[in-house]
Amino acid sequence: xxxxxxxxxxxxxxxxxxxxxxxxxxxxxxxxxxxxxxxxxxxxxxxxxxxxxxxxxxxxxxxxxxxxxxxxxxxxxxxxxxxxxxxxxxxxxxxxxxxxxxxxxxxxxxxxxxxxxxxxxxxxxxxxxxxxxxxxxxxxxxxxxxxxxxxxxxxxxxxxxxxxxxxxxxxxxxxxxxxxxxxxxxxxxxxxxxxxxxxxxxxxxxxxxxxxxxxxxxxxxxxxxxxxxxxxxxxxxxxxxxxxxxxxxxxxxxxxxxxxxxxxxxxxxxxxxxxxxxxxxxxxxxxxxxxxxxxxxxxxxxxxxxxxxxxxxxxxxxxxxxxxxxxxxxxxxxxxxxxxxxxxxxxxxxxxxxxxxxxxxxxxxxxxxxxxxxxxxxxxxxxxxxxxxxxxxxxxxxxxxxxxxxxxxxxxxxxxxxxxxxxxxxxx
Numbered sequence: 001x002x003x004x005x006x007x008x009x010x011x012x013x014x015x016x017x018x019x020x021x022x023x024x025x026x027x028x029x030x031x032x033x034x035x036x037x038x039x040x041x042x043x044x045x046x047x048x049x050x051x052x053x054x055x056x057x058x059x060x061x062x063x064x065x066x067x068x069x070x071x072x073x074x075x076x077x078x079x080x081x082x083x084x085x086x087x088x089x090x091x092x093x094x095x096x097x098x099x100x101x102x103x104x105x106x107x108x109x110x111x112x113x114x115x116x117x118x119x120x121x122x123x124x125x126x127x128x129x130x131x132x133x134x135x136x137x138x139x140x141x142x143x144x145x146x147x148x149x150x151x152x153x154x155x156x157x158x159x160x161x162x163x164x165x166x167x168x169x170x171x172x173x174x175x176x177x178x179x180x181x182x183x184x185x186x187x188x189x190x191x192x193x194x195x196x197x198x199x200x201x202x203x204x205x206x207x208x209x210x211x212x213x214x215x216x217x218x219x220x221x222x223x224x225x226x227x228x229x230x231x232x233x234x235x236x237x238x239x240x241x242x243x244x245x246x247x248x249x250x251x252x253x254x255x256x257x258x259x260x261x262x263x264x265x266x267x268x269x270x271x272x273x274x275x276x277x278x279x280x281x282x283x284x285x286x287x288x289x290x291x292x293x294x295x296x297x298x299x300x301x302x303x304x305x306x307x308x309x310x311x312x313x314x315x316x317x318x319x320x321x322x323x324x325x326x327x328x329x330x331x332x333x334x335x336x337x338x339x340x341x342x343x344x345x346x347x348x349x350x351x352x353x354x355x356x357x358x359x360x361x362x363x364x365x366x367x368x369x370x371x372x373x374x375x376x377x378x379x380x381x382x383x384x385x386x387x388x389x390x391x392x393x394x395x396x397x398x399x400x401x402x403x404x405x406x407x408x409x410x411x412x413x414x415x416x417x418x419x420x421x422x423x424x425x426x427x428x
Contacts, residue, residue, distance in 0.1 A: 009144060014203060018204075032164070035178050038164075038168055039107070042276040054380075059119065244414075247378045248410045249343065258387070259386070285341070293343075314408075316339065
């Protein structure tokens with residue numbers, strides 16, 4: 001990212017306004033999610049069960065797996081400035097309702113459905129931001145502008161999480177304190193809407209030269225495209241095998257993350273604030289593993305094949321959980337979180353590259369849409385299934401052994417299938 005190019009981008013008044021809208025909203029996302037996590041998982045008023053954890057993960061992931069492919073249908077029909085203005089307002093109003101439910105101690109279906117809508121609306125906001133960017137940045141600066149905006153948006157979301165945690169320390173971990181945090185988030189979303197109003201009315205498009213297809217027809221095209229992408233992918237062995245590998249990993253990783261949450265809340269400590277801090281450490285260490293994998297994977301793959309690296313990662317995940325997980329002690333579990341972070345990002349990078357290399361450009365978008373849905377849906381499914389048997393403190397030797405065996409078997413099966421595909425390709 002060249003400094004001169006970035007300076008040229010930042011000189012654009014409309015880019016700064018769009019960027020300010022993003023930062024204000026994503027800062028609020030961090031505050032909201034900390035409030036949600038604190039209320040559901042680390043509240044002194046209630047115990048965290050595996051079922052509630054599964055519901056929370058489902059609520060968080062469903063908008064990404066179910067709504068993501070369809071967001072573009074509406075983004076290309078509605079004025080994007082209006083989307084950027086009104087989605088934060090809708091989220092603010094719904095967050096006030098969530099705050100009222102929290103103050104009343106409600107954590108049932110109405111609470112989770114309302115939170116689902118708050119998170120689901122964000123899909124339209126983020127898609128509108130991406131679609132609007134070419135209208136405020138010169139074409140040759142798009143890659144840099146996109147990398148800068150998305151990366152700093154992610155960073156500011158972590159800042160928002162820190163702000164939410166600070167607010168929790170000020171207002172307290174109880175229900176009334178969480179309600180105050182949520183009201184603060186609602187006010188910040190209103191601020192994001194006000195920033196969006198500074199953008200010129202018709203700047204962000206869409207500028208339709210002809211009548212757009214009917215919405216029902218467009219939605220049908222999305223469903224047809226997803227099915228077509230799945231069929232195309234199944235017909236390409238390396239792509240299908242890679243997607244199977246990451247789906248298995250995401251399922252197993254989902255089980256381990258539910259266990260981690262319960263361990264931090266009810267096993268490593270019984271104090272809600274200490275549990276929340278422990279879980280934050282686990283996530284931070286896992287994030288460091290993601291970063292390490294991004295550094296290590298490219299040079300490793302240049303020396304060995306992507307299939308070999310995926311095999312090593314899956315097997316390594318199983319071995320790490322066997323050695324570091326079975327004691328169910330906090331220190332080894334932290335190290336295991338780092339290793340699983342490396343496994344997760346390493347496998348994903350290899351799968352992304354395999355799909356980019358093996359799928360024809362005309363099908364690539366549809367295949368990646370299927371990939372995105374499976375990536376989140378398998379994780380949510382793991383949480384739902386694990387919730388049916390995991391104990392309150394997350395300590396389950398049988399579950400961990402099953403996950404270890406599944407990782408090792410996945411590594412063996414993946415290697416065997418990859419070798420067979422390589423032989424078939426060589427003789428074709």
